[in-house]
Amino acid sequence: MTETMIKRAGAADAERLTGLIQASSTYHGEYAAMIAGYRVTPEYLAQHEVFLAAGAQGDRLLGFYALILDPPELDLMFVADEAQGLGIGRALIGHMLGRAREAGVTGVRVVSHPPAEQFYRRMGAERVGTFPARPPIGWDRPELRFTV
Numbered sequence: 001m002t003e004t005m006i007k008r009a010g011a012a013d014a015e016r017l018t019g020l021i022q023a024s025s026t027y028h029g030e031y032a033a034m035i036a037g038y039r040v041t042p043e044y045l046a047q048h049e050v051f052l053a054a055g056a057q058g059d060r061l062l063g064f065y066a067l068i069l070d071p072p073e074l075d076l077m078f079v080a081d082e083a084q085g086l087g088i089g090r091a092l093i094g095h096m097l098g099r100a101r102e103a104g105v106t107g108v109r110v111v112s113h114p115p116a117e118q119f120y121r122r123m124g125a126e127r128v129g130t131f132p133a134r135p136p137i138g139w140d141r142p143e144l145r146f147t148v
Contacts, residue, residue, distance in 0.1 A: 008051055009050040009051060011046065013052060014041055018039045020063070033137060034113065049099055051064060051096070063088045063089065064077070064078060069103050073110070077092060101148050110146065
């Protein structure tokens with residue numbers, strides 16, 4: 001894994017996080033509707049547990065996750081295209097599970113982007129169902145759960 005640090009995201013990070021989402025090649029083509037116009041706002045960052053992974057010097061954004069505590073759900077998770085396969089996603093999931101444990105949460109729901117299901121399952125999540133399509137998202141999504 002590349003040398004990284006994981007830290008709480010603040011209001012000043014909102015544009016960088018939005019940029020990472022919009023640049024994600026996983027959401028091009030048929031999945032573009034899922035992130036069309038989506039923005040991470042300073043208000044969202046203040047309301048939820050959002051942590052980012054950055055290069056050792058803090059200058060290179062490698063990925064981030066957002067954990068909603070009530071009810072517990074992994075709301076967002078992105079790893080920069082160029083950082084995939086380097087262990088960043090594994091580090092973010094480990095950190096998220098630690099934060100959930102500290103908050104007294106016993107399980108975390110994930111409504112997954114279909115291509116990401118196998119990643120979450122490799123990280124220990126179990127498939128518990130299917131989340132039905134709802135506009136603007138026109139496809140069913142895997143529903144998974146991490147036991148904390």
